[in-house]
Amino acid sequence: MSTAPQVNIPGCGIVKGVEAENQPVVAKFLNIPYATVPERWRPAVKAGPWNGVRDATIQGPVCHQPLSENPLVSMTSDPVDENDEEAYSKVYNEEHCLNLNVFAPKDQAQNGSKTSQPSIPVMVWIHGGGFKDGSNAMALYDASNMVAHSVQGIGRPVIVVTINYRLNYFGFLSSTELVQDVQSDKRLDANSHERSVGNWGLLDQKLALEWVRDHISAFGGNPKDVTVFGESAGAASVGYHIAIKEHHGLFQRAILQSGAATTMIAGRPEMEGQRYFDHLCGHFGLNTADLTGAQKLERLRKIPAKDLVKAADKGKVGMFIPTIDNVLIQGDARQWVHDPSRYDSGLKAVMLGDCRDEGRMFVSTLGAKSMKRWPRFVARHCPPGLEKEFAAIYGSPKTDAEAASISALILSDSVFLYPIHATSLTLMQMAHKTGAETQLEMARFHFDHPLQIVEDMELGLGAHHAAELPFVFGSDTYQDLFTEREKALCLRVMETWILFAWGEASRLYGLKHGVSSLLPSDVGVGGQRKEAVVFTEECTVEKKLVERLDARTLEFWRQSEQWQKTRREEQWNQRQRSSKL
Structure with missing residues (x-):
């Protein structure tokens, strides 16, 4: 009988983990606190050390979040009874939700502190969920099989860390009242990001990454060889971290x-943020003239977290976004995303990718599921004067079904493919600037395979948003649902991610060692169209073109992006002028 793995983390304490249920070569350490939340709508603080041996065998609490009909977000098979305070607090806890899970090769973790033990790459996962829901507690993100494959399958061991961060009203709420509240708090450092508003979730992520930097060596990980990976809002988070100097x-x-x-473009406290704040106040009957902003906040802080989050329940509130607070985030992302000087010059490699049918999942909320909604949908995306160009690219629907199908394609292009293209272009400009110490390597992927079990449900989602996630982690939950071909594809996807973290999946690696690279080519600059790795519908892995948007479509979305930026600036300036009258 094997002993429970233990690790002594300098500056923190001893943690006792557990062997992965079906992977004895993997040790799991769950619910390690990296920070705590001292007060709602304030920066988190680093967690303090503990005495004795901390039990790290049970999943920790996560951020309160609204109910979701998305099965990917389900954390348990049975709903938690909110009236059972003890059980509920084990799943949701506002103060102690900032924890992380470490999945490490067991031998590596147990010998991590020994100087003779070579350190290995670390992969840090930032989950998606529209900054509204999701957590590291989801069975989907159990990295046991991924780490086991890194050890036994390809001999390139990695450590995977999955983190929680504050979400929805707790992590991404902003408003005029909150700005004034933070600015008036003399406890906060006026010259630091402590005065950031509406970006507490991003600051939580930074604290988690700092914890990895400071402590992952105790598990045998190399703090100077970290790959951060994220999906959807998690990918947007990575985009912001790359561009935030601190x-x-x-x-x-x-x-x-x-x-x-630019998939999740930051809004302004007085505009996008204010709507959510006012909705929250309206939900609790606080939108009355006799209450000041400070009084509203005082009452909102006293509302139990499980009641506060209900204001975003049942689709009443959609996704949340970061905030242009001129502290952490300066200006419209549609502007600085094109500025290579804003990006982290220390990056060694970046891989970006998409699923073939990204937009289909969002038609009901963001698209035009009927002809009645089509004109408003077009007005949101098409600059005045470009209607004919828009129709020439995407066509003009005649039926509700055509409106839904075309709007799904438009959402894929505008929300996912074009932002990925724009970011890739800027990163490559940075990589090729004169005098760079190292050349940043770029790679792209496309995921075209629809999950067979989803296809069998006849939902018409195709290779939908997040379809690649079961293949990246290969958790037991999906292993039981995969077809034999999907199981083989899962190994190839995990291999790609793991070798990328090792720096052995790149074009440069292939050139240096005279072998065919798993990731075939750098992303092109400008009009160049180079190769991407494609996980095909037939579960094969092939080399195809990086860009799936032709030059005409890319130019249209470039113009649309600038038009939307200008329009929001005009609305903002008008609001500023009105407030001074």
């Missing part, structure tokens, strides 16, 4: 899955 240097490689910073 966050530079916390990771050396990055994988952005189905997103970039």
Whole structure:
């Protein structure tokens, strides 16, 4: 009988983990605190050390979040009874939700502190969920099989860390009242990001990455060889970290899955943020003239977290976004995303990719599922005067079904493919600038395979948003659902991600060692169209073109992006002028 793995983390304490159920070569350490939340809508603080041996065998609490009909977000098979305070607090806890899970090769973790033990690459996962829901507790993100394959399958062991961060009203709420509240708090450092508003979730992620930098060596990980990877809102988070100077240097490689910073464009406290704040106040009957902003906040802080989050329940509130607070995030992302000087010059490699049918999942909320909604949908995306160009590219629907199908394609292009292209272009400009110490390597992927079990449900989602996730982690939950071909594809996907973290999946690696690279080519600059790795519908892995948007379509979305940026600036300036009258 094997002993429970233990690790002594200097500055923290001893943690006792557990062997992965079906992978004895993997040790899991769950619910390691990296920070705590001292007060709602304030920066988190680094967690303090503990005495004795901390039990790290049970999943820790996560951020309160609204109910979701998305099965990927389900954390348990049975709903938690909110009236059972003890059981509920084990799943959701506002103060102690900032924890992380470490999946490590067991031998590596147990010998990590020995100087003779070579350190290995670390992969840090930032989950998606529209900054509204999701967590590291999801069975989907159990990295036991991924780590086991890194050890036994390809001999390139990695450590995977999955983190929680504050979400929805707790991590991404902003408003005029909150700005004034933070600015008036003399406890906060006026010259630091402590005065950031509406970006507490991003700051939580930074603290988690700092924890990895400071402590992962205890598990045998190399703090100078970190790959951060995220999907959807997690990928957008990575895009923001790459462009926020104070966050530079916390990771050396990055994988952005189905997103970039301009997939989740930061809004302004007085505009996008204010609507959510006013909705929250309206939900609790606080939108009355006799209450000041400070009084509203005082009452909102006293509302139990499980009640607060209900204001975003049942689809009443959609995705949340970061905030242009001129502290952490400066200006419209549609502007600085094209500026290579903003990006982390220490990055060694970046991989970006998408799923073939990204937009289909969002038609009901963001698209035009009927002809009645089509004109408004077009008005949101098409600059005045470009209607004919828009129709020439995408066609004009005649039926509700055509409106839904075309809007799904438009959402794929505008929300995912174009932001990924724009980010890739800027990164390559940075990589080729004169005098760079190292050349940043770029790679792209496309995931075209629809999950067979989803296809059998006849939902018409195709290779939908997040379809690649079961293949990246290969958790037991999906292993039981995969076809034999999908199981083989899962190994190839995990191999790609793992070798990328090792720096052995790149074009440069292939050239140096005279072998065919798993990732075939750098992303092109400008009009160049080079190769991407494609996980095909037939479960094969092939080399195909990087860009799936032709030059005409890319130019249209470039113009649309600038038009939307200008329009929001005009609305913002008008609001500023009105407030001074």
